[in-house]
Amino acid sequence: MLNRFFGQKPQEDPKQNPGTAQERAERNPEAEQRLGFLGRTRQFFSRMSQTVQENDTLTEELWDELLESLLAADVGPNTSMWLIDRLRQRAEEEQMRTGSQVQRALREELTSLLDQPSPLRFSKQSPLTVFLVIGVNGSGKTTSIAKMAHLLTREGHKVTLAAADTFRAAAIDQLKVWGERIGVPVISQSPNSDPGAVVYDAIQAALTRGSDVLIVDTAGRLHTKNNLMEELKKLNKIIQKFVPDGPHELLIVIDATTGQNALLQARTFAANIGLTGVIITKIDGTAKGGFAFAVADDLGVPIKFIGTGEKVGDLIPFEPKSFVEALFT
Numbered sequence: 001m002l003n004r005f006f007g008q009k010p011q012e013d014p015k016q017n018p019g020t021a022q023e024r025a026e027r028n029p030e031a032e033q034r035l036g037f038l039g040r041t042r043q044f045f046s047r048m049s050q051t052v053q054e055n056d057t058l059t060e061e062l063w064d065e066l067l068e069s070l071l072a073a074d075v076g077p078n079t080s081m082w083l084i085d086r087l088r089q090r091a092e093e094e095q096m097r098t099g100s101q102v103q104r105a106l107r108e109e110l111t112s113l114l115d116q117p118s119p120l121r122f123s124k125q126s127p128l129t130v131f132l133v134i135g136v137n138g139s140g141k142t143t144s145i146a147k148m149a150h151l152l153t154r155e156g157h158k159v160t161l162a163a164a165d166t167f168r169a170a171a172i173d174q175l176k177v178w179g180e181r182i183g184v185p186v187i188s189q190s191p192n193s194d195p196g197a198v199v200y201d202a203i204q205a206a207l208t209r210g211s212d213v214l215i216v217d218t219a220g221r222l223h224t225k226n227n228l229m230e231e232l233k234k235l236n237k238i239i240q241k242f243v244p245d246g247p248h249e250l251l252i253v254i255d256a257t258t259g260q261n262a263l264l265q266a267r268t269f270a271a272n273i274g275l276t277g278v279i280i281t282k283i284d285g286t287a288k289g290g291f292a293f294a295v296a297d298d299l300g301v302p303i304k305f306i307g308t309g310e311k312v313g314d315l316i317p318f319e320p321k322s323f324v325e326a327l328f329t
């Protein structure tokens with residue numbers, strides 16, 4: 001009877017019967033550690049499957065309950081409704097009768113929503129790769145930049161950071177503190193100086209010291225679309241003088257705990273500013289990992305990383321397949 005809808009039977013196959021967190025950790029310690037942050041979301045998805053399993057057949061109530069569960073997991077209204085329509089259509093076309101068939105289809109649809117893994121794009125023609133990072137205050141932008149710098153340094157890159165979020169003195173200081181902590185130089189000027197001048201300086205500094213990666217912390221004031229576009233245009237122009245194929249990524253940092261609101265803001269910009277990727281932060285603090293599906297679907301740009309905690313090592317490259325698998329195991 002266990003998980004009729006999601007087709008899990010109590011048997012030995014670890015894929016079918018995931019066991020306790022401890023059992024899973026013993027079977028595959030590395031995977032469990034990497035995806036351990038999904039604990040609360042996992043519980044949520046398993047509760048969702050249990051709620052649905054109380055239905056014997058694929059009834060209207062079952063679809064309603066599934067829709068409610070997807071919404072509660074923060075998959076978002078558009079994406080949730082699209083998923084239900086799609087699953088209903090498939091259930092009819094493929095004459096699905098059992099919960100396990102629907103479960104398989106749900107997993108497939110969730111996986112394809114997230115698209116392929118999308119590693120960072122590095123320059124093929126210039127010695128310097130430039131990543132621009134935007135995001136509202138408090139989204140975890142500065143922390144994520146430090147985490148990225150740390151990750152790239154560990155992979156053998158030589159990273160420089162540019163503190164081009166010059167509107168707030170605290171933001172500059174915070175990046176400097178991180179820079180010292182992870183041993184990466186931070187190029188900055190006094191508060192309220194021109195972000196373009198900071199980027200100019202940072203490019204010179206990066207090229208002089210032989211850095212191959214420059215990460216720019218930009219203000220990215222999302223509520224003033226024109227300002228943001230103007231600022232990005234200016235920065236692009238300066239970057240392209242020295243790095244013609246740059247910037248190589250324009251990443252937005254989105255806080256998972258602010259859910260659909262943050263998404264709404266980001267959606268306004270996604271189309272206009274040539275966003276190339278998303279970093280979702282604080283996914284560890286919520287039971288709402290479903291937010292990732294809404295982000296990928298609504299913004300139409302790949303998720304590059306997920307922030308899984310406050311420590312510098314708490315950033316993992318996003319792998320759609322293992323993410324979905326983890327939710328269902």
Ligand SMILES: Nc1nc2c(ncn2[C@@H]2O[C@H](COP(=O)(O)OP(=O)(O)OP(=O)(O)O)[C@@H](O)[C@H]2O)c(=O)[nH]1
Pocket residue numbers: 135136137138139140141142143144171174280281282283284285306307308309310314
């Ligand atoms: N749990 C958790 N906390 C995070 C994560 N990323 C950032 N934080 C915390 O979120 C808070 C805000 O992060 P910042 O990096 O300062 O955010 P910011 O967007 O630069 O915001 P300002 O400093 O206000 O410009 C800090 O307390 C971080 O430690 C994450 O992935 N998980």
